[in-house]
Amino acid sequence: MYTEVVVLSSGSAAKAGAVSFSEEPNTAIAAAGTPSHVHFEEKLHDSVVMVIPQHDGNFMVKVGFLKTQHKYEIVFDLPEVPSLGKAVCPAPVPNQHICITNITPVAEGGLRVTCEYMAHQEGVLCEELMLVSESQEEVCVGVKVQARVMDRHHGTPMLLEGVRCVGVELEYDSEQSDWQGFD
Structure with missing residues (x-):
């Protein structure tokens, strides 16, 4: 399963960022019993004054x-x-x-x-x-x-x-x- 969330920031110039969640098995994580990942493709907020x-x-x-x-x-x-x-x-x-x-x-x-x-x-x-x-x-x-x-x-x-x-x-x-x- 693959879900994508797009976040728009408020302000004068809106930027889009995406976070994706996948449930692909990962051996290191599967051993702990939580097979989910979070990937940050872009900054989710503006980092300026x-x-x-x-x-x-x-x-x-x-x-x-x-x-x-x-x-x-x-x-x-x-x-x-x-x-x-x-x-x-x-x-x-x-x-x-x-x-x-x-x-x-x-x-x-x-x-x-x-x-x-x-x-x-x-x-x-x-x-x-x-x-x-x-x-x-x-x-x-x-x-x-x-x-x-x-x-x-x-x-x-x-x-x-x-x-x-x-x-x-x-x-x-x-x-x-x-x-x-x-x-």
Whole structure:
């Protein structure tokens, strides 16, 4: 028996992937009493950073799984926002965990945004960035960067395309200190 399942992913560009199940006998598996196989012919989900337009004109950027105490470079493309114009810069809003390092226009329209992000604690974290127009006062677009951050000791996540680890903060353990204290 051979069954094929086709999975379509949601998003701007749908991709098809197939999973096939066959019940051909396999000597290694037949001994265990489970004669089924699963074959992955293509990736079943997009492995890129997702940019999701919000109803208020801002954007949500989902960057997947990261690890605490790791610094990441995140690159994503925003679609064209006509009200911003061509000259765009990051708003001078301080955020100790994320900062925009580069904004460049994309040939097809829109902007390529590069930022650095320090994953500082476990959980689903959402950091906010703001892009402002250099030519029109009061025009801005908000970008929320959402990450699922896991503890540094719980495995290694497969990073999405557009996310790259650029550093690790050393873990400080007071038990390993050579300092003898005050006399």
